[in-house]
Amino acid sequence: MIYKVSFVVQGGTHPGGIQNLDERPKLGDILTLGNQQFEIVEVMEIIPPRGDFAYLHATCRPIDGKET
Amino acid sequence: MVTVESLKRVEILIGLTEEQLARVLQICQTRVYHNQDIIVREREPSDEIYVINRGSAEVILSGGRVTAEALAAPGPDAVISLGQGQTFGEMALIDMGPRSATVRCTSDGSELYVIRREDFIQLCEQDTDIGYKVMRNLAAELSFKLRHRNLSWRSD
Numbered sequence: 001m002i003y004k005v006s007f008v009v010q011g012g013t014h015p016g017g018i019q020n021l022d023e024r025p026k027l028g029d030i031l032t033l034g035n036q037q038f039e040i041v042e043v044m045e046i047i048p049p050r051g052d053f054a055y056l057h058a059t060c061r062p063i064d065g066k067e068t
Numbered sequence: 069m070v071t072v073e074s075l076k077r078v079e080i081l082i083g084l085t086e087e088q089l090a091r092v093l094q095i096c097q098t099r100v101y102h103n104q105d106i107i108v109r110e111r112e113p114s115d116e117i118y119v120i121n122r123g124s125a126e127v128i129l130s131g132g133r134v135t136a137e138a139l140a141a142p143g144p145d146a147v148i149s150l151g152q153g154q155t156f157g158e159m160a161l162i163d164m165g166p167r168s169a170t171v172r173c174t175s176d177g178s179e180l181y182v183i184r185r186e187d188f189i190q191l192c193e194q195d196t197d198i199g200y201k202v203m204r205n206l207a208a209e210l211s212f213k214l215r216h217r218n219l220s221w222r223s224d
Contacts, residue, residue, distance in 0.1 A: 002077060002153065006216035015126070016220055017149030018213070020077070033149050046215055051082035055212060057219055 006046065006057045007031065009038060014062065025058050037063045070096045070121075070181055078119050078181070080155055080205040088198050095187040099180050101125075101173035107180070110170040114160030115185045118171075123178025124151050128170040148216070149174070158206050161185050 003024050008016040017033050025031070029040045038060035047055045072089045075081055081092060098121070101107055107118065107125060126146045147169070150156060156171055164185075192199030 002079075004079065004153070004212065006212070006219060008216070008220050015146045015148050016216070017151060018154050018216060019149075019151030020079075020153030046212070046219075050208065052076075053079055053082065057216075 001049070001054050002052055003054050003056055006055075007033060007038070008057070008059050009033075010041070010059060010061045014038070016060075024054070025056065030063070031058075031060055033060075039063055070098055074121060075181075077153055078155070079153065080119070080158070080202055080209055082205050083201045084198060088195065088201075091191060091195065091198065092183075095183055095191060097182045099182050101178045101180060103173060103176045105173040107171045107173055108157060108167050108169075110168065111166050114157060114165070114167050117155065117157040117161050117183050117185065117188065119155050119181040119183075120150060120152055121179045121181055122152060123173065123175040123180075124149060125154075125156070125171050125173050125178065126150065127156065128172055148213075155209055158209060161188060162206065 001024075003021040004018065005021055005025055006016070006018055014033060014036060025040050025043055027040055027043065031038045031040060040058045040060050042057075042059035044057050045055065046057045049055065070093055072086055072093055075089045075092060075096070081089060084092065101123070108114065110129070127148045127150065128146050150171075157167075159165065159168055188202075192202055
């Protein structure tokens with residue numbers, strides 16, 4: 001299964017993003033968008049799966065001072 | 069290198085048979101971009117659709133700034149970051165309009181699949197089963213991006 005995930009960052013500090021992942025994201029996972037790191041604080045299904053794709057939404061919060 | 073196996077991971081090609089994917093493969097090119105390369109520029113004519121096979125890019129609404137220097141200047145312009153498997157340029161495939169945003173590569177050695185609009189439309193018209201599936205998938209892709217935008221507003 002391919003997990004297509006809409007990432008939104010709390011507080012409007014980052015535009016967020018869309019990524020395909022091989023594993024389903026879960027609460028507490030650390031995500032890298034560009035050169036910044038974020039912690040996932042919410043995961044939910046947006047729409048039902050289609051083909052080999054699952055469609056999820058994840059809300060993230062910036063991890064202070066973490067840049068890659 | 070583009071292969072039928074790699075095309076199976078491309079969302080706008082969901083539901084295509086191996087034979088149909090092989091036909092798409094024939095019109096697909098690969099291009100490599102580097103960090104900060106401008107891939108498409110807002111308001112310019114468009115005749116290609118892109119799929120990120122490896123790497124990442126960001127979509128930028130420039131507010132009228134179109135030079136590399138102006139785009140590099142500080143400003144809250146990036147509207148979304150796109151990673152592996154994501155498609156852009158699909159609006160132009162459907163409405164034939166100019167590019168609605170600038171897309172800039174954000175990681176070195178990013179590999180993109182590129183399909184010329186004319187070739188894609190010709191293929192869809194020759195094989196209407198491909199055409200139906202691709203257009204349905206494109207509608208789903210645009211719908212997903214709209215849902216992402218709606219959820220972004222919720223978080224502000």
